[in-house]
Amino acid sequence: MNSKAVKVLLALLSLLLLVNIGYQVYQYIYNPYKTEVAMSYQIEDEVRFDGVFFREETLLQESPAGVVESLYPNGSKVIKGACIAYVFDSEETADKYNRIEQCREQISLLTQAQSADSAENTHLDSLNTSVSEKFFDVSAAVHSGDLEEAQRLQAQLDQLLLHKQVVTKKVTGYQDTIAQLEAEIDSLGSDAVLSPKQVTASESGYYVDQTDGYEGTLTTDSLADITVQQLQEIVQKPSLPQDKQYVGKVVTDFRYQIAAVVPQDDLAYYAVNDEIDLTISGVRDKMQATISEIRVPEGSSDAIVIISCDRMNEEVSQLRTAQIVMSNAAYQGIRIPAEAVRYQDEVAGVYVIENDTIVFKKLDILFRNDVFVLSRAVQDDAYVAVYDEVVVRGKDLYDQKPVTRK
Numbered sequence: 001m002n003s004k005a006v007k008v009l010l011a012l013l014s015l016l017l018l019v020n021i022g023y024q025v026y027q028y029i030y031n032p033y034k035t036e037v038a039m040s041y042q043i044e045d046e047v048r049f050d051g052v053f054f055r056e057e058t059l060l061q062e063s064p065a066g067v068v069e070s071l072y073p074n075g076s077k078v079i080k081g082a083c084i085a086y087v088f089d090s091e092e093t094a095d096k097y098n099r100i101e102q103c104r105e106q107i108s109l110l111t112q113a114q115s116a117d118s119a120e121n122t123h124l125d126s127l128n129t130s131v132s133e134k135f136f137d138v139s140a141a142v143h144s145g146d147l148e149e150a151q152r153l154q155a156q157l158d159q160l161l162l163h164k165q166v167v168t169k170k171v172t173g174y175q176d177t178i179a180q181l182e183a184e185i186d187s188l189g190s191d192a193v194l195s196p197k198q199v200t201a202s203e204s205g206y207y208v209d210q211t212d213g214y215e216g217t218l219t220t221d222s223l224a225d226i227t228v229q230q231l232q233e234i235v236q237k238p239s240l241p242q243d244k245q246y247v248g249k250v251v252t253d254f255r256y257q258i259a260a261v262v263p264q265d266d267l268a269y270y271a272v273n274d275e276i277d278l279t280i281s282g283v284r285d286k287m288q289a290t291i292s293e294i295r296v297p298e299g300s301s302d303a304i305v306i307i308s309c310d311r312m313n314e315e316v317s318q319l320r321t322a323q324i325v326m327s328n329a330a331y332q333g334i335r336i337p338a339e340a341v342r343y344q345d346e347v348a349g350v351y352v353i354e355n356d357t358i359v360f361k362k363l364d365i366l367f368r369n370d371v372f373v374l375s376r377a378v379q380d381d382a383y384v385a386v387y388d389e390v391v392v393r394g395k396d397l398y399d400q401k402p403v404t405r406k
């Protein structure tokens with residue numbers, strides 16, 4: 001490129017720069033206020049950590065010799081004195097006993113399905129409707145993950161389908177099948193020989209068929225003295241060697257605490273009594289909880305966060321430690337640029353333009369940083385509101401100042 005072309009290009013660039021400067025000066029002179037519309041805004045935050053569960057738990061009796069079979073899924077509510085498990089002499093005895101129980105359930109199902117009075121008084125349309133409804137109930141239970149409820153509903157659906165066979169006269173009855181099942185029961189052995197020993201609940205609460213060695217140690221009272229180091233050690237070693245084996249335990253209170261070590265810097269949007277959501281590894285549904293304490297050890301950059309929860313289910317009942325994501329809609333309000341904040345008689349607020357007049361409106365600040373502040377939405381004309389035209393930049397601002405726009 002020759003020198004003449006370079007000079008022309010530089011001249012054009014200089015001209016563009018002067019035009020731009022001139023435009024900015026014009027804008028400032030004839031439109032001396034820079035404004036921004038106030039809008040709703042929500043700050044969301046997530047913190048990830050390893051949590052430790054503290055609960056009130058009572059160990060059940062030591063495991064007796066033999067084969068133990070639980071009668072309840074983990075997390076099931078049981079009452080004191082209820083039979084919660086059977087103990088059999090051997091696997092073979094347990095298998096025979098379970099088969100006898102299955103046969104008896106099938107006999108009961110078939111007997112009810114072939115009931116003459118029931119068959120004569122059943123309308124096929126009504127029966128078809130019941131079958132369809134029960135089918136969708138089973139599907140919904142499976143989809144929700146409630147397998148215990150799904151099994152209960154499936155048994156009801158099976159009975160309806162068997163009953164339909166009788167109503168539509170595709171079968172005359174189930175006498176032959178019932179006779180075969182009764183013969184099988186006789187061949188398996190007598191109740192006196194097969195009857196198992198019973199294990200009963202020593203307390204009312206929620207049954208869990210496994211123990212981890214921390215029962216009686218990691219109680220809610222023990223949280224008062226827990227340290228960062230102890231929590232970190234438990235996360236690394238979520239179960240302890242046990243001298244004795246137990247049938248299981250009962251969680252005696254549905255309320256429990258989760259403690260975690262979290263860097264203080266990650267807790268900017270969290271405070272005691274905040275309601276939060278927890279996503280826990282291995283747990284199907286998101287859970288609601290409350291921060292009950294944030295404890296900062298002297299000289300530490302970490303904090304101990306203690307969370308209160310009252311949601312008990314099969315998955316949660318078995319956890320001692322878990323990876324957890326804590327989240328919240330930390331703050332929700334009206335977003336205001338930080339440079340727009342002014343003070344009048346030591347009250348924080350902003351100037352807004354209403355009907356060609358500058359008006360001072362107060363802020364109820366929930367959160368602030370170097371970029372913006374978040375003000376609570378207050379139903380009061382004295383406070384800033386959504387869609388207000390907030391003055392971000394301007395000179396000689398004061399309340400009730402007339403505004404002339406060109």
